[in-house]
Amino acid sequence: xIRIFRYFLLLATSLLALxxxxxxxxxxxFGLDRLEKGISTEGDxxxxxxxxxxxxxxxxxxxxxxxxxxxxxxxxxxFHIGRDGKLQDYRQVLTDENFARIHEGMSKDEVRHMLGxxxxxxxFKLKNExxxxxxxxxxxxxxxxxxxxxxxxxxxVRTTSADAMPS
Numbered sequence: 001x002i003r004i005f006r007y008f009l010l011l012a013t014s015l016l017a018l019x020x021x022x023x024x025x026x027x028x029x030f031g032l033d034r035l036e037k038g039i040s041t042e043g044d045x046x047x048x049x050x051x052x053x054x055x056x057x058x059x060x061x062x063x064x065x066x067x068x069x070x071x072x073x074x075x076x077x078x079f080h081i082g083r084d085g086k087l088q089d090y091r092q093v094l095t096d097e098n099f100a101r102i103h104e105g106m107s108k109d110e111v112r113h114m115l116g117x118x119x120x121x122x123x124f125k126l127k128n129e130x131x132x133x134x135x136x137x138x139x140x141x142x143x144x145x146x147x148x149x150x151x152x153x154x155x156x157v158r159t160t161s162a163d164a165m166p167s
Contacts, residue, residue: 034048035048036087037087037088038086038088040087041085042085042086042087045079049065049077049079050067054066054116061083062082064080065079065081066078068116068117070134073135075094075136076092076094076115076117077090078091078116093116094116098114102114102147102156102159103156104155104157105156106155107154108149108154111156115145116134118133118147119135120132120133123151128150128152129149129151131149132146132147132149133145133147141164142164143161143163145160146160146162148160
């Protein structure tokens with residue numbers, strides 16, 4: 001009996017360790033543990049993550065590779081590549097903190113550059129609104145963040161969020 005318990009304890013510990021990086025942090029996306037800031041190249045990022053959905057050419061000569069994990073995924077990763085072709089940083093952009101940066105008057109391009117590709121785009125002609133939404137996780141709960149654009153100006157008029165419907 002003790003032998004079986006030890007076996008299951010070893011198995012559980014091994015499974016938990018497989019989900020952590022070298023520093024013991026939980027891996028949010030498989031493959032991220034193989035990338036090192038300042039050392040990995042854009043090519044390394046593409047090997048690990050695949051081809052990006054969008055490549056943003058920044059004004060300072062750097063590049064941002066966008067990897068949305070939607071439409072039903074709840075993460076979008078941005079990888080920032082320096083002028084030297086090395087990985088500077090990466091981050092998951094669908095966060096409450098990032099959503100709080102979206103404000104009235106922003107353009108569609110500005111929002112897209114901050115949050116990545118939306119999950120859906122719907123038009124409400126009677127309200128003269130186009131609504132983009134992103135599925136994301138907040139405190140381990142699935143939610144939706146919505147950006148409402150004026151269809152005439154293409155500018156943000158408001159944002160809303162909602163809990164995902166239970167399945």
